[in-house]
Structure formats: structure tokens, C-alpha cells
Amino acid sequence: MSRTEIKIGGFGGQGVILTGFIIGKAASIFDMKNATMTQAFGPEARGSACSSQVIVSEDKIRYPYVKRPNVMVMMSQEAFNKFSPQIDPHGIMLIEEELVDPAGLPDTVTVYSIPATRIAEELGKKIVLNMVMTGFFTAVSRIISREAARKAVADSVPPGSENLNLNAFEKGYEWGLKQLEG
Amino acid sequence: MDGDHACCEGALAAGCRFVAGYPITPSTAVVERFARRIPRVGGVFIQMEDELASSIAIQGAVWAGKKAMTVTSGPGYSLMMEHIGLAVMTECPCVFVNVQRGGPSTGLPTLPGQADMMQARWGSHGDYEIIALCPDSPQECFDFMIDAFNLSEQYRVPVMFMMDECIGHMIEKVTIPEADKIDVTPRNYTKLPPDQYLPFKPAENMVPEMVKAGDGYRIHVTGLTHDYRGYPVMSADCQEELVHRLVNKINRNEEKIRHIIATDIEDADVVVIAYGITARVAVDAIALARKQGVKVGLLRLVVVWPFPEAVIRDLANKGKALVMAEMNYGQIYYEVERCAQGKVPVLLAGHGGGDVHKTEAIAEKIVEANKCLS
Numbered sequence: 001m002s003r004t005e006i007k008i009g010g011f012g013g014q015g016v017i018l019t020g021f022i023i024g025k026a027a028s029i030f031d032m033k034n035a036t037m038t039q040a041f042g043p044e045a046r047g048s049a050c051s052s053q054v055i056v057s058e059d060k061i062r063y064p065y066v067k068r069p070n071v072m073v074m075m076s077q078e079a080f081n082k083f084s085p086q087i088d089p090h091g092i093m094l095i096e097e098e099l100v101d102p103a104g105l106p107d108t109v110t111v112y113s114i115p116a117t118r119i120a121e122e123l124g125k126k127i128v129l130n131m132v133m134t135g136f137f138t139a140v141s142r143i144i145s146r147e148a149a150r151k152a153v154a155d156s157v158p159p160g161s162e163n164l165n166l167n168a169f170e171k172g173y174e175w176g177l178k179q180l181e182g
Numbered sequence: 183m184d185g186d187h188a189c190c191e192g193a194l195a196a197g198c199r200f201v202a203g204y205p206i207t208p209s210t211a212v213v214e215r216f217a218r219r220i221p222r223v224g225g226v227f228i229q230m231e232d233e234l235a236s237s238i239a240i241q242g243a244v245w246a247g248k249k250a251m252t253v254t255s256g257p258g259y260s261l262m263m264e265h266i267g268l269a270v271m272t273e274c275p276c277v278f279v280n281v282q283r284g285g286p287s288t289g290l291p292t293l294p295g296q297a298d299m300m301q302a303r304w305g306s307h308g309d310y311e312i313i314a315l316c317p318d319s320p321q322e323c324f325d326f327m328i329d330a331f332n333l334s335e336q337y338r339v340p341v342m343f344m345m346d347e348c349i350g351h352m353i354e355k356v357t358i359p360e361a362d363k364i365d366v367t368p369r370n371y372t373k374l375p376p377d378q379y380l381p382f383k384p385a386e387n388m389v390p391e392m393v394k395a396g397d398g399y400r401i402h403v404t405g406l407t408h409d410y411r412g413y414p415v416m417s418a419d420c421q422e423e424l425v426h427r428l429v430n431k432i433n434r435n436e437e438k439i440r441h442i443i444a445t446d447i448e449d450a451d452v453v454v455i456a457y458g459i460t461a462r463v464a465v466d467a468i469a470l471a472r473k474q475g476v477k478v479g480l481l482r483l484v485v486v487w488p489f490p491e492a493v494i495r496d497l498a499n500k501g502k503a504l505v506m507a508e509m510n511y512g513q514i515y516y517e518v519e520r521c522a523q524g525k526v527p528v529l530l531a532g533h534g535g536g537d538v539h540k541t542e543a544i545a546e547k548i549v550e551a552n553k554c555l556s
Contacts, residue, residue: 035354035355037354038351064352065538
């Protein structure tokens with residue numbers, strides 16, 4: 001299937017929107033595929049569980065919203081509780097392992113986990129946790145190429161912070177490769 | 183970038199250098215970007231006290247020689263209606279962007295709608311025609327904003343750019359061509375000297391030539407019925423000549439203004455008609471219905487007003503069943519039904535807004551329309 005639906009969830013401040021933006025940018029601008037990103041606006045998007053939704057496809061994307069995510073990236077328990085029932089039964093679930101207990105998923109869903117916040121803190125800035133997750137996502141899901149993702153990260157973060165963010169990306173990417181091997 | 187941002191960039195590429203607006207969701211990002219971007223290209227953005235002021239400030243800027251626009255959503259659009267009528271009557275080329283949300287009233291600020299389509303056509307009092315375009319992606323928000331400005335200059339008419347919340351907030355890749363590859367229609371300024379120039383005397387294409395402030399022409403511009411000089415004339419004869427021309431300069435040029443995209447309609451038994459985001463969703467619905475064996479095509483309206491009556495009549499004459507898909511309860515559907523003249527089944531796939539159509543909902547109507555034929 002050419003169309004892949006991705007949903008990223010977490011709480012405000014974790015960089016949920018930027019993560020979706022970078023994945024979409026990597027796919028559409030640097031990997032030359034098509035990508036559409038949408039996000040919930042309004043009161044339902046405020047508070048504890050927010051999300052961004054990205055569709056990546058070889059073909060032109062028509063229906064704009066994510067209905068049954070093939071890949072989910074969940075960075076908080078509330079987001080997991082709210083969004084995880086939507087997942088494709090054969091999809092993959094990526095979680096921040098110290099913040100999310102992935103209980104209640106169908107056995108057919110593959111779960112990959114990473115202590116992204118701790119890794120980010122070890123790099124000196126908790127705020128780059130979303131870049132750790134982006135690297136992890138890139139390695140595990142293989143929807144976007146590593147090079148495209150790196151370019152999209154460097155292109156989307158504040159000038160001067162590229163190295164820190166790319167380091168965080170690489171930590172997540174390496175963790176992802178290890179999980180795939182293990 | 184998202185559709186709102188692309189709309190701003192399209193306007194700048196079209197030469198827009200004055201924007202007045204009163205921010206309202208889901209169009210706020212358009213004015214946010216203008217506030218940042220337009221000073222860098224020598225233009226001005228003013229956050230006005232309300233939508234009435236916004237919709238009149240842009241007309242002042244036009245008469246001063248700038249290309250100008252305003253942007254809003256449903257509630258603000260309602261407030262702009264009086265001045266849209268003034269722009270029609272004074273033949274003031276400008277663009278009104280409406281990022282449609284669910285209505286009536288304040289409705290659904292953060293969710294999409296397509297229910298302002300009739301308001302775009304006849305929301306102001308009096309009899310007139312305007313031009314309305316519906317993009318279906320951020321890329322088209324860029325591309326068709328340029329068309330909107332160009333059409334407004336060609337026909338000296340306010341052009342309605344009818345986006346929706348989904349398109350406005352959706353982020354996709356947008357390719358912006360080199361400036362020299364973008365066709366921009368300049369304002370048609372008169373070459374006549376002040377003593378020979380009549381500001382409302384139609385040229386060959388029924389559209390009068392313009393002047394701008396500071397060039398030495400003394401002119402009168404009024405919302406009252408006026409003669410070639412622009413002076414008020416309170417007579418049925420003058421009204422007939424003026425209003426007839428305002429209507430005809432659009433209607434008689436419908437074929438030139440027309441912008442439709444027809445896909446697989448030649449051999450189709452059923453044709454789906456749609457515009458904006460709904461046309462995108464309809465493509466998936468058509469694929470679904472084709473799997474069920476229905477020969478179905480898509481007629482996408484990029485320009486919804488003036489309405490391509492002849493195209494719909496032709497489909498009806500060829501015996502094709504029609505399905506109108508739109509996020510309202512039949513604003514364009516009744517236009518389609520009128521043009522079909524009872525010759526073929528015309529079905530509505532409509533809803534009140536707040537979400538795009540479910541693909542299955544349009545597909546069901548396609549199958550139903552196909553059954554009506556047999």
C-alpha cells in the first residue's frame with residue numbers, strides 16, 4: 001500500500017507538531033514523495049493530549065485526514081489512551097517508554113520503545129526529546145530516509161541549534177537500529 | 183507550508199501590496215504572514231478595527247494605485263457584504279479571501295465548511311455577478327490567488343477566493359516558481375488625457391479603463407447609480423445600462439473565465455461535481471465506486487461563479503446522472519439541478535460542515551445515481 005498514515009501524540013511542549021512537520025518535510029521535499037499534514041485546532045487540541053497527523057504516499061494524496069494510523073508515535077500516557085484505539089491492527093506503535101505503558105494493544109501491533117526524555121536530558125536539553133523520537137521513528141518505520149530526515153531537521157530547527165538537534169536525532173536513530181536487531 | 187501561508191505568498195506574487203484585515207480563525211495565519219512579509223516587499227498590512235473597515239480600506243488602496251485584498255472567515259464575511267457591493271458598483275478590482283468554517287453565525291471556528299458559496303455570489307444587495315474560485319490544496323492557494331488577482335484586474339470586479347478550514351490549515355509542499363515565470367495582469371490604466379477620459383465608459387470588453395490618484399485625473403466614484411462620468415443619475419435608463427453591463431461583463435465572458443477540470447467523464451454514466459476540498463475527497467469516492475462497477479467521472483469546478491451552465495447542460499444532454507458533492511445542503515446543487523432541466527437524475531451528497539465528506543458517503547450517492555439511470 002502506497003499510503004502510510006502516521007499519528008504523533010503527546011502533551012503540549014513536547015514538540016508533537018514539529019515532529020510531524022519534520023516527517024512531512026523529509027518525505028515531500030527531500031524524499032520527493034507526497035505528504036499531507038493536518039492537526040487538530042481549537043479547544044480539543046489544547047490541554048494534555050495533542051496530536052499531529054501526517055500522510056506519506058507515492059501517489060497524490062486525496063483524502064486529507066488520518067483515519068487508521070499505520071504508525072503511531074506516542075509520547076504521553078494520556079495521548080496513548082486517547083489515540084491508540086485508532087491504530088491499524090497490523091501497525092507499529094512507538095512509545096516514550098518511561099512515560100507510556102502500552103497496555104491494551106492488540107497482539108498484532110508491534111511496539112518499539114525508547115527512553116527518549118532521558119536520552120534528551122543526557123544531551124543536556126530535555127526539549128530535544130522530539131528529535132530523539134524523530135530519529136527513532138526514521139530508523140524503525142523506514143518511511144523516510146535518514147538523509148532526508150537529517151536535512152529536514154536541520155532545516156526546521158532554530159539556527160544555531162542544528163548540531164544539538166541532529167545529535168539527538170542520531171541517538172534516537174541508533175536506538176532504533178538496535179531495537180530492530182534485538 | 184499551509185494553505186493560509188500559501189494564499190499570502192500567492193497574493194504577494196500577484197503584486198498585492200496592501201492588505202487590511204481583522205484576524206479570525208481559520209484565516210488568521212494569512213494576516214500573520216502578511217504582517218511579517220509585506221513590509222519586506224514595500225507593502226502595507228494594517229490590522230483594522232473590524233471587517234467593515236478592512237473591506238473599505240482595501241478599496242481606498244486600489245484607487246490609490248495598489249493591488250489589495252482582505253481575508254476573513256464566515257462571521258467577518260457577513261460584515262463585509264455592504265462593501266463587496268460597493269466594490270461591484272464602483273468596479274474596484276480587489277480580492278476577498280474567505281477561509282470557510284462551519285456556520286451559520288460563529289458556528290465552528292476550527293472546522294471546515296463550504297456553506298458561504300451563495301453568500302459569495304449574492305450576499306450583498308442588488309443584482310450583480312462576481313467571480314469565485316475554490317482551491318483544493320496549499321499549492322493551489324498559491325497558484326489560484328494569482329488567477330484571482332488577474333481576473334479582478336481583467337474584469338474590474340471583486341474576486342472571491344473561497345478556501346476552507348481544511349485547506350487553510352493543511353500543510354503540504356508548495357512549489358513557488360521564479361518571478362519571471364508568473365503571469366501577472368497589470369491594471370489597465372487609460373492612455374486618454376484627463377479632458378477626454380470618462381471613468382465608467384466601457385471599453386470594448388465592457389470593462390472601463392482605470393486611473394489612479396496623483397495622476398492628474400479628477401474623477402467621481404460613487405455607490406449610487408452613475409453615468410460614464412461617475413456622476414449619480416437617478417433614472418431607470420441609467421440603472422439599466424449600468425447594472426446590465428455589470429452583470430454581462432461577467433456572464434458574457436463566462437467561457438473565458440471558466441476553469442473546470444474534467445476527469446474520465448467521456449465514457450462515464452455518472453459524473454460527480456465538486457469544488458474545493460470536497461473535490462479531493464471525491465476522487466477517492468470515485469475510485470471506490472469504480473470498484474463496484476460504476477462508470478463515473480469527476481467535474482471539478484475551480485471557478486464556481488460564474489457558473490459553467492453550458493457544461494452542466496451538455497452533461498445532462500448526454501444523459502449522465504449527476505452527483506453534487508459539497509459541504510452544505512445544496513447551494514450549488516440547485517444550480518446543477520436548474521441546468522440539468524429534469525433530463526437526468528441529480529443527487530446531492532451534502533452535509534452541514536465540520537468535517538470533510540466520508541469517502542463512502544459520496545460513493546453511495548454515485549451508486550444510487552447509477553441505479554436511477556437503469
